[in-house]
Amino acid sequence: MNKTVNINLGGMFFYIDEDAYQKLSRYFDAIKRSLSNSNGQDEIIRDIEMRIAELISEKHTNPKQVISLKELDEVIQIMGQPEDYRLDNEDNDGTAKNSNTFDSNPNGPVKKKLYRDREHGMVGGVLAGLGHYFGVDKVWLRIALLLLVFFYGTGILAYIILWIVMPEAVTTSEKLEMHGEPITISNIEKKVREEFDNVAERIKNADYDKMGKQAKHTAGQFSTSIGDVIVNIFKVFAKVFGVILIICSIPVVISLLIGVFTLGSIHFMRYPWSDYIEAGNFSEYPIWVFGLLMFFSIGIPFFFLALLGFKLLITNMRSIGSAAKYTLLGLWLVSIGLLIAMGINEAVERSEEGRATQKQSFTLNPQDTLQISFKHNDFYARNVHDRDGIKITQDSTDAPVMYSNNVRLYIEKTSEASPYISIEKQARGNSVSNARKVAEKIRYSYKISGNKLILDNYWLTDTSNKFRDQDVEVHLYLPEGTKFKADESVRDYDNSYDEFFNLHFSSDEYIYKVEHEQVKCLNCPENENEFGDVAGAVQVSSNSDTITTATTTTTIRDENGKVIIETKTPAPPPAPAAPGTGGKGLTTDKNGTIIKK
Template sequence: MNKTVSINLGGFFFHIDEDAYQKLNRYFDAIRRSLSPDGKDEIMSDIENRIAELLSEKLKNDKQVVGNKEVDEIMAVMGQPEDYRIDEETTEQKSAYTASDFTYTKTKKFYRDSEKGMLGGVCAGLSHYFRIDPLWIRIIFIISLFVSFGTSLFIYILLWILIPKAITTTEKLEMTGEPINISNIEKKVKEEIDMITGKLQNVDYDKLGANAKSVGNGIGSVFSALFKGIAKAIGAIIAVISAVCLGGVIVMFISLLFSSSLNNTFWHKWINGFNYTETPMWVLGLAAFFALAIPLFMLFLLGLKILVDNLKPIGTITKVTLLFLWIISVAAVAYFGMSQAAEVNAEGKTVVKKQLSEISAAASDTLQIKFRYNNYYAKSFYEDTDFRFTQDSLGNDIIYSNKITFYVMKTDEASPYVQIEKIASGRSSSEARKRAEKIKYNFEFQGNTLILDNYLITDLNNKFRNQKVEVYLYLPEGMIFKCDESVKQYDDTDNSFFDLWWDSGEHFYQMEKAKVKCLDCPPDEYNSDGEIPEVPEMPEIPELPEDVHINAGGNGKIHISDENVNVHVSVDSISVRSKKRN
């Protein structure tokens, strides 16, 4: 039975076998004796931290005890002190201790190198990771600023925030991909000591003594530096966002400039359909570009000025020119917007009235109403759209729309009639009326059936001016009519007067004095007082004979049968059929 010892190594607690503890203790003593006095404590601290990290990686849980095997593997990674000789100029590895069942693998991690970095150390860290001179990384980054319209700057800031800085000796060795052993740790610590010593030797102590007299001013400098850092962060955000937006505006303007004259682009029809003033698109695009790009460019310069203290400002002539261009562009955009709004300021309509003289309230035939669709533009009544730009069967550019509304009205005349109102917008009522006349909408009356189109079309040259068609069906009192299922897709009659919402195209209606009445609709779910009527008590169901079979099928149907009778019960009907003939 072996004794165990609890030790604190590099801030970690370990349970270690007594024999392994003695071996590890002798190992530390040997390392300490092999080190020179300069920086011995710092080197030993880094070595202990590294050994603690390796032990933590090898132990599966906190209760596992460190044995001789783990210590041997650690010594294989770190090496023996007598195997290394380090002087000021060269470091030569003479031999290496290896365990028979352990192999060390070099690892490399991505850290920011703040010592060799110019800003945040991101480029220097990338140069270590990919073994490239940091100068090339910085050149690539500067070029990408222009190619990606500032996106690479956002990526740099993101890496600056997310990638940790190499602080400890272990992290610095991992950053360069060097083995983390006694030799490299000692070498790295001595390099840092030499660097610090060199800086101390170059210190101007007279100047330092003079600065020490102004401690109070130093506190103010700290707060000034803090606010300056916050300002630079805000400047970076302004510069990045404005650069990205400016790049997007430039790309959109170039795309519009080269494709505005092409008739096969997807937005050409939209531009023609809404450009009421007939202004060339390149003129509109140029005005919108300067109205947006100039403020974004000035914001970008503002962000750079916050980031860079000695940024050279743009000249007065340039500022005045940009301001002049921006004012003209904003005025042009405003004028275009007001002209566009004026083109849909008024509404006009044309009215077509047709008597349905073949049908009267006293006639025995029922008036049938239905809508039809054109299978060239749609495949069902449910393909509803306010408008779309398309072509007809002859290849002409047209505007297609399903903005058709249907109303049932009452008339005092003896015979029913239908009134078609075509409506459009324009600069004036007379101009809007002329545009409404160009709407193509058809309907017909065959026998006792009124057939209405569910769409309208007009030429693309008429522009989209809120074209729509309203159909009014005037019926005298006592008139009986029936609506096809398609009618409820376009019916907009006041529901208190005529409601088709739950109609499946099977019910008959009659025009009464105050409203339309359904002649064969089921009773309302609620009575006239708005209360739910009492449900009558269900009669007791007698026990069925053994030879009776009940099958429940889909669509709400039940089949009951015995040797004499078939009974079919559905939601809508009940049928009884005898199996035996008399």
């Protein structure tokens, strides 16, 4: 039965078998002896300890596991023995020469790991780290990033996400992994020696007089506690910013998660808006796929923002791990690509416009007046004025249909002898031909009975045709001299050109006549008929206290000169004069009422 020892190795606590502990102690003693003449011996030993601690942590799933002698031998085999690469002598130029070139890796080729290289980077070291990982000069990556910045700013967003995801190469082991070099004692020593040589070279070439003056100037500036105050202010700002990130990010992620489950349940449960969502989906993918892609493309950046907020609040918070970061990054990139493809497909499906036209001539006696009206269907609406843009409902057979009141009436003039009606059904699609096919599937009806034209105020189509901007235009072409009357339902659907036909809303008893250039109302009051002649006038007596207003007489005669309709309407009074002035011989009050002089 062996004893166990609790040790601190590279800042991590482990339980180790007593025999393994003694062997580990001898191993470190041998390393220290081999590095006795090396610069940065303490730094090398610390990096070696951290690397050994990482290798042991990878083998242990429970922090209470004990390091056995077998596990220690496996770790030492990876790290190598000190005598294999001890530096025996140095060349004349001061560089160390290895007595035994031990360059092989016991575990085979080493895979590179993605880290940020702050030492060779300009901002966060992201591009420098990517350059090491892919073997590309960071200059080309900077050019690519600059181009992406001008592409809707995607370069900045990608750089920020990579900055959050990629860890920084801080330790010597991480710097070796960044370059794909095996983490052995010789490589650790080599890396540390290079860093010490670089520092020594900078010190050797430094201008000490200039540095002394700068140091003296800096010491004078920071002789007070201003620096500490500024640092504390930045720490408080970081905490507040972290709280803001958490408050803004977590609700977005939760809302997106609820949306994904809601969209995913459409195939199992029916919601009032389920058919509307399906009718707007032109892709071959189910709607829950779109929701899942939206969750990944929007939720993953907000998740990392929330994670950044927690890190600003909790300084010693552990990372979620490289595997999780790379997995989420991959999901985000794939989601963005698929969403772009689906968006292009949605746009293409509505890119072209097509129409289907149905024309019918009818006979109208010259003496007759055409009666125009719209009617509704009691199955879909309460009355003719109950209107909807587009809604999904069920027909009399309980089949789902799209119902809409997008019907427009145009009254126009024709040079043909007989009037005719043209029904134009319109829709959009990925081509003119497909758009025309969708338009042909619109169901719209009307009825001509004697001198009555009864138009449906709605159209129907199957829900399988999707939302494609369907609508119906009714063009009524009337020859010159045709008289017609429009009831009150027409006002909701009339879209005629005002220069040709101006529908009067004050009454549905008005009779209109198609003339050479425009439609004229035959029995409208002159103050409403902008095309008529004023038969009466307003007379104001300068020697009287009263106003005499003539009447407007409208007379309609048949072909034999017989009076059919005759109306008398008082003409409107003149606008009141300014208070106190009136007209000649008149005085008005502040409301414009004529009072006796």
